[in-house]
Amino acid sequence: MLSHLGFDNGIVVRQPHIAVGPVDFRVVGEILSAESVVQQLISYNEEQCHESFLHGLHACMICFSEYTGVDFVKLPCQHYFCQRCMETYSRIHLKEGTVLKLVCPDDKCGGIIIPPNLLKRLLGDADFERCERLMLQKALDSMADVAYCPRCGTACLLDEDKAGCSNCLFNFCTRCREPCHTGRSCIILTPEEKLLTLQVVNGSRSTMSYSLRSPAKRYRISRLSQFIISCDL
Numbered sequence: 001m002l003s004h005l006g007f008d009n010g011i012v013v014r015q016p017h018i019a020v021g022p023v024d025f026r027v028v029g030e031i032l033s034a035e036s037v038v039q040q041l042i043s044y045n046e047e048q049c050h051e052s053f054l055h056g057l058h059a060c061m062i063c064f065s066e067y068t069g070v071d072f073v074k075l076p077c078q079h080y081f082c083q084r085c086m087e088t089y090s091r092i093h094l095k096e097g098t099v100l101k102l103v104c105p106d107d108k109c110g111g112i113i114i115p116p117n118l119l120k121r122l123l124g125d126a127d128f129e130r131c132e133r134l135m136l137q138k139a140l141d142s143m144a145d146v147a148y149c150p151r152c153g154t155a156c157l158l159d160e161d162k163a164g165c166s167n168c169l170f171n172f173c174t175r176c177r178e179p180c181h182t183g184r185s186c187i188i189l190t191p192e193e194k195l196l197t198l199q200v201v202n203g204s205r206s207t208m209s210y211s212l213r214s215p216a217k218r219y220r221i222s223r224l225s226q227f228i229i230s231c232d233l
Helices: 034-055 083-096 116-123 125-141 191-201 205-211 215-229
Strands: 057-059 066-068 072-074 080-082 146-148 155-159 162-164 171-173
Touching: 072 083, 080 083, 083 116, 083 125, 116 125
Parallel strands: none
Antiparallel strands: 057 066, 072 080, 146 155, 155 162, 162 171
């Protein structure tokens, strides 16, 4: 771990059975705890490892080209790939909408997610905002207790088979996507029936008499319009 300091086999700060002798304060300006000394050594070693990586040549495991470390992106899992490949990789997932698969490209890795600050650097501000929106959308789509308002598309929390929109205040049935109808069964309308029912509700009698020449259809639309008017909005 502390290879840059020559401690490949670890370090022993103090043997537990050996007593500490007197300290000459003329030599030691400040006495640090063993934990503090070890932490400083580890930090120094990590800094030196990073410097060596930046100035050394490395092969990208995607394109197999060699670049210096400054042209690489290192992930939290310590796998690294060249900047160009990581940018292409990120933009492909954004274009295809598979933003939840933006993880370490190494197939042997455990699927470590690319950190947001790194994604922003790879995609730029505009595409990163789009990526964040897609991620939120995908996360909401995977939640069983979320439905989208039929009027404005806002995500709403389900309450059994009902939901209320916090944006447009529309209460709707999550089964048929129509206005909430507590105690009544859902009625599934065809697009034509929806249009005609709205026309009837809005009082467009001429359209109704022209379009509904079948007595059975007129009866069904009339019942549906009464149903909608009596719904709990």
